[in-house]
Amino acid sequence: MLSHQDIWAALDKLAERFSMSPSAIARQAGLDPTTFNKSKRSSSDGKARWPSTESLSKVLGALGVSFEDFAALTSKSQSGRLSIPMGANVPLIGLAQAAETGYFDSSGYPVGEGWDEVRIPGLSDDHVFALQVNGDAMAPILRDGDRVIISPNANIGLGDRVILKTRSSEVMAKEFEKMNSQSVSLLSLKPNTPDREIPLKDIKWMARIIWVSQ
Amino acid sequence: MLSHQDIWAALDKLAERFSMSPSAIARQAGLDPTTFNKSKRSSSDGKARWPSTESLSKVLGALGVSFEDFAALTSKSQSGRLSIPMGANVPLIGLAQAAETGYFDSSGYPVGEGWDEVRIPGLSDDHVFALQVNGDAMAPILRDGDRVIISPNANIGLGDRVILKTRSSEVMAKEFEKMNSQSVSLLSLKPNTPDREIPLKDIKWMARIIWVSQ
DNA sequence: GACGGGATAGGTATTTTTTCCTAATAAAGA
DNA sequence: TCTTTATTAGGAAAAAATACCTATCCCGTC
Numbered sequence: 001m002l003s004h005q006d007i008w009a010a011l012d013k014l015a016e017r018f019s020m021s022p023s024a025i026a027r028q029a030g031l032d033p034t035t036f037n038k039s040k041r042s043s044s045d046g047k048a049r050w051p052s053t054e055s056l057s058k059v060l061g062a063l064g065v066s067f068e069d070f071a072a073l074t075s076k077s078q079s080g081r082l083s084i085p086m087g088a089n090v091p092l093i094g095l096a097q098a099a100e101t102g103y104f105d106s107s108g109y110p111v112g113e114g115w116d117e118v119r120i121p122g123l124s125d126d127h128v129f130a131l132q133v134n135g136d137a138m139a140p141i142l143r144d145g146d147r148v149i150i151s152p153n154a155n156i157g158l159g160d161r162v163i164l165k166t167r168s169s170e171v172m173a174k175e176f177e178k179m180n181s182q183s184v185s186l187l188s189l190k191p192n193t194p195d196r197e198i199p200l201k202d203i204k205w206m207a208r209i210i211w212v213s214q
Numbered sequence: 215m216l217s218h219q220d221i222w223a224a225l226d227k228l229a230e231r232f233s234m235s236p237s238a239i240a241r242q243a244g245l246d247p248t249t250f251n252k253s254k255r256s257s258s259d260g261k262a263r264w265p266s267t268e269s270l271s272k273v274l275g276a277l278g279v280s281f282e283d284f285a286a287l288t289s290k291s292q293s294g295r296l297s298i299p300m301g302a303n304v305p306l307i308g309l310a311q312a313a314e315t316g317y318f319d320s321s322g323y324p325v326g327e328g329w330d331e332v333r334i335p336g337l338s339d340d341h342v343f344a345l346q347v348n349g350d351a352m353a354p355i356l357r358d359g360d361r362v363i364i365s366p367n368a369n370i371g372l373g374d375r376v377i378l379k380t381r382s383s384e385v386m387a388k389e390f391e392k393m394n395s396q397s398v399s400l401l402s403l404k405p406n407t408p409d410r411e412i413p414l415k416d417i418k419w420m421a422r423i424i425w426v427s428q
Numbered sequence: 429g430a431c432g433g434g435a436t437a438g439g440t441a442t443t444t445t446t447t448c449c450t451a452a453t454a455a456a457g458a
Numbered sequence: 459t460c461t462t463t464a465t466t467a468g469g470a471a472a473a474a475a476t477a478c479c480t481a482t483c484c485c486g487t488c
Binding site: 034040043047050052055 | 474475476477478479
């Protein structure tokens, strides 16, 4: 989450880029030269001060810098993981309905009534991660280069496709069949490959695949 | 120069993108639901109100939208098109690497260096829509209940899976092989099903499948 | 060395934004 | 149809940011 420190740091970077001081950019923007004083970035009781959007706009206007460029200056390095959004709404309809008239315009875009809105599920899990498939061992379901989105906290039920890692450091994609207190039964994603029953003690972790890229 | 109207408009676009009202995003951000009321965007004497950077930060944090994405929403050059990537940053690693030690903690969550960050591709297309699969005619690739995300504006190349609708109102999922000025060659997703060559004039629209739920 | 201007810390007054509250209307659910 | 919840307009109070002011220090110029 964007912090006031990010914004102050970006203002300082901006000033540095123009070889100016914080008081100089404030002055150039028509603000009081003390506006961005380091001493005024928090109150005496430690409460953070956030520069107003109006002040920022004046500075950016005076320096000829776009809001987008300024936002880029607030960017931290990508070393940490970013929080996961809930995702935008996407229109949804059944495949059978898609064959009927009235659901697509001439460009193939959705039109008309009858479309539900669906949220892309599962991305509310902060621990979602992606794996990229190497090779075609699991084609046609998972092909070389496909990206697989995994939600460690999603419930797993019959028929769900899962990724698991064993204690012997094998990572595999399977279809979950059932589990008891001792072991888990997994169907292969590849035709003509034997199903497996793996003892729970041999499994380091198992998580559900929620999306596969195409 | 960035105006308060630009910022308010961007907030409204954001709310619309999430199918939420201004009061709903304020509430979700932990702000008072009346904070972004249209009636409060200027004072009774017409003086503009600028939302504070602190309020913006709270909204963006709650919705998982970056400051950069938000700044892009304020950009006038994008007027009319919401082509902003609203996707999530997700940690990504290769499946083969996933077998090595050091990439997952004991709960199966990603840890350590070596993880890339990837944006879920394709959701920047405004016209993205989803279809829900009925039946198992295309299993194991597309199973009953699977949701397929389609990006009408994505480029289509060899091996891409596509959805197309014909003039005779058939909707089908296929694998794109090639296309010439007359027709398109499509491989079946189902083993032992004949491939098809369809004249372009018989195709109403064809679009690429970018994600399949599991 | 003296002087002027800029940069910064810090205090107070003023202005601005958010919060809290009320009321009316619209939308959703039973 | 009725009830509940959400959304929005609008007013007053509280909180927060800027403007104004003072003082000190530093740097550059004469």
